[in-house]
Amino acid sequence: MTSLFSLLLSLALLSLSFLTTAVSASEFTFQEATIESIHLAFAQNRLTSRQLVDFYLDRIQTLNPSLRCVLEVNPDALAQADEADRLRAEARGGKGTLGNLHGIPVLLKDSIGTDDKMNTSAGSYALLGARVPRDAFVVERLRSAGAVILGKASMSEWYSIRSWEMPRGWCARGGQGVNPYVKSENPCGSSTGSAIAVAANMVTVSLGTETDSSIICPADHNSVVGFKPTVGLTSRAGVMLVSPRQDSIGPISRTVSDAVYVLDAIVGFDPRDEATGEAAKFIPMGGYKQFLREDGLKGKRLGIVRNPFSNSRGSTAASIFDQHLGTFRNYGATLVDNLEIENIDIILNPSKNGEMGVLRAHFKHHINEYLGELSNSPVKSLADVIAFNSNNPDLEKMEEYNQDGLIAAQMANILDEEVVKAEHMMKKLSEEGFEKLMKENELDAMVTLGLRAATVLAFEGYPALTVPAGYDDNGMPFGVCFGGLKGSEAKLIEIAYSFEQATRMRKPPLSFSSEFHYQYYYEQSYGTM
Numbered sequence: 001m002t003s004l005f006s007l008l009l010s011l012a013l014l015s016l017s018f019l020t021t022a023v024s025a026s027e028f029t030f031q032e033a034t035i036e037s038i039h040l041a042f043a044q045n046r047l048t049s050r051q052l053v054d055f056y057l058d059r060i061q062t063l064n065p066s067l068r069c070v071l072e073v074n075p076d077a078l079a080q081a082d083e084a085d086r087l088r089a090e091a092r093g094g095k096g097t098l099g100n101l102h103g104i105p106v107l108l109k110d111s112i113g114t115d116d117k118m119n120t121s122a123g124s125y126a127l128l129g130a131r132v133p134r135d136a137f138v139v140e141r142l143r144s145a146g147a148v149i150l151g152k153a154s155m156s157e158w159y160s161i162r163s164w165e166m167p168r169g170w171c172a173r174g175g176q177g178v179n180p181y182v183k184s185e186n187p188c189g190s191s192t193g194s195a196i197a198v199a200a201n202m203v204t205v206s207l208g209t210e211t212d213s214s215i216i217c218p219a220d221h222n223s224v225v226g227f228k229p230t231v232g233l234t235s236r237a238g239v240m241l242v243s244p245r246q247d248s249i250g251p252i253s254r255t256v257s258d259a260v261y262v263l264d265a266i267v268g269f270d271p272r273d274e275a276t277g278e279a280a281k282f283i284p285m286g287g288y289k290q291f292l293r294e295d296g297l298k299g300k301r302l303g304i305v306r307n308p309f310s311n312s313r314g315s316t317a318a319s320i321f322d323q324h325l326g327t328f329r330n331y332g333a334t335l336v337d338n339l340e341i342e343n344i345d346i347i348l349n350p351s352k353n354g355e356m357g358v359l360r361a362h363f364k365h366h367i368n369e370y371l372g373e374l375s376n377s378p379v380k381s382l383a384d385v386i387a388f389n390s391n392n393p394d395l396e397k398m399e400e401y402n403q404d405g406l407i408a409a410q411m412a413n414i415l416d417e418e419v420v421k422a423e424h425m426m427k428k429l430s431e432e433g434f435e436k437l438m439k440e441n442e443l444d445a446m447v448t449l450g451l452r453a454a455t456v457l458a459f460e461g462y463p464a465l466t467v468p469a470g471y472d473d474n475g476m477p478f479g480v481c482f483g484g485l486k487g488s489e490a491k492l493i494e495i496a497y498s499f500e501q502a503t504r505m506r507k508p509p510l511s512f513s514s515e516f517h518y519q520y521y522y523e524q525s526y527g528t529m
């Protein structure tokens with residue numbers, strides 16, 4: 001009798017535990033899926049990479065006509081997913097180990113070279129049909145980590161250098177990218193499509209590039225995480241460059257943890273990019289995942305710079321930012337408040353900081369190098385691009401926006417005295433501004449509201465990480481931006497992850513997430529603040 005009872009009991013317990021695993025396994029949702037939730041679903045045989053890619057391709061087909069964030073999908077994406085599924089089945093049989101991004105779909109900014117069936121065009125028609133000599137280093141790394149390359153994301157054409165008049169997120173091939181939260185607001189750029197697609201659950205993660213604000217700004221405006229690593233931590237080889245002094249390749253994702261998975265996959269020494277030799281010493285043994293610590297804010301010294309950032313996004317954003325400062329304190333951080341960056345008005349003023357002249361000169365030099373390496377390309381130099389635009393005014397929509405920026409770049413020269421002088425000034429502004437602020441106050445990170453501090457961090461290649469921090473009265477997202485000294489990624493990750501776990505501010509855009517009900521959205525956004 002007792003043994004029958006205990007048998008029944010253990011049976012009941014067994015089926016109970018079976019039930020709970022079944023429940024947690026069936027909890028996989030495509031919306032807001034993270035790399036960890038996908039890996040778990042793979043491991044539980046609840047999901048295949050093909051199903052995931054199918055879901056995203058379907059989303060892209062449905063949403064891209066209104067959001068305009070994907071220029072091309074990879075004709076080989078499903079085949080890559082099948083291969084990932086096959087390798088996973090094999091690995092289960094004990095053969096081989098899988099990479100950290102195994103079967104994970106990744107979208108690439110259209111300036112990141114891929115040696116496959118896709119075009120790499122910086123949003124322009126001038127490069128259609130051209131072949132790159134090889135995959136960009138970061139793409140090579142993604143592939144070897146097992147990622148599925150899902151497609152190419154739209155961007156501000158030629159990194160916005162084409163024209164002053166051109167709004168951010170516009171390119172001839174894709175048209176104007178649309179902010180999924182507030183359609184009338186600009187989605188920002190230049191890594192526009194990379195941010196929109198992640199925000200609207202059209203891919204798991206993406207890569208963007210930043211010269212000045214190009215990851216941080218679209219991530220901020222589309223309520224996603226954007227991570228610009230220290231210049232040189234990720235190789236720029238095979239990517240169209242604006243300036244080797246400032247350009248960095250980094251992840252855009254819905255969570256800090258996903259950004260770190262991608263970062264781990266793409267960092268490292270590359271003989272084709274000199275700067276990676278210097279920066280490789282920053283990469284910690286065992287990678288960056290170990291810094292995803294919920295208690296990461298504990299003991300950190302954070303410098304809060306309010307002026308001129310805190311009022312840039314309206315009073316609701318400013319008051320939510322103040323609440324976040326309380327969270328930082330509650331989680332054990334020490335705040336050094338109301339700090340000022342020396343010469344901040346000059347640093348943020350495009351007509352005084354000298355940056356545009358430097359970037360145009362560098363762009364001309366490096367785009368000519370890049371174009372020179374292409375085969376089968378309609379254009380082999382910046383001069384050819386300008387001529388292509390003039391000769392194809394309909395394709396390139398020259399009636400809408402001119403190409404004054406490209407023409408100005410064509411006239412610039414990296415050896416011009418003006419350019420060299422401006423480089424020195426930018427270095428000095430950074431050393432006497434941000435770097436001095438960090439060192440004198442012994443800070444682990446600078447914390448600012450919104451995206452504008454990205455410029456402060458751009459001139460000398462410091463890292464920046466933005467995390468969704470809320471929505472203003474119109475539903476427009478904003479982020480909190482963490483900046484640090486070169487190589488301080490580990491600290492930034494600890495701080496950003498801890499902040500994200502404590503606040504969980506990101507919500508998917510309402511009109512594009514059928515699985516989320518308005519009530520849920522409302523309560524999560526406003527009810528618990």
Ligand SMILES: *[C@@H]1O[C@H](CO)[C@@H](O)[C@H](O)[C@H]1NC(C)=O
Pocket residue numbers: 072073074075117118119128129
């Ligand atoms: C790349 O551009 C060419 C036009 O030259 C086009 O035929 C092709 O479909 C494009 N590739 C993809 C994957 O869309």
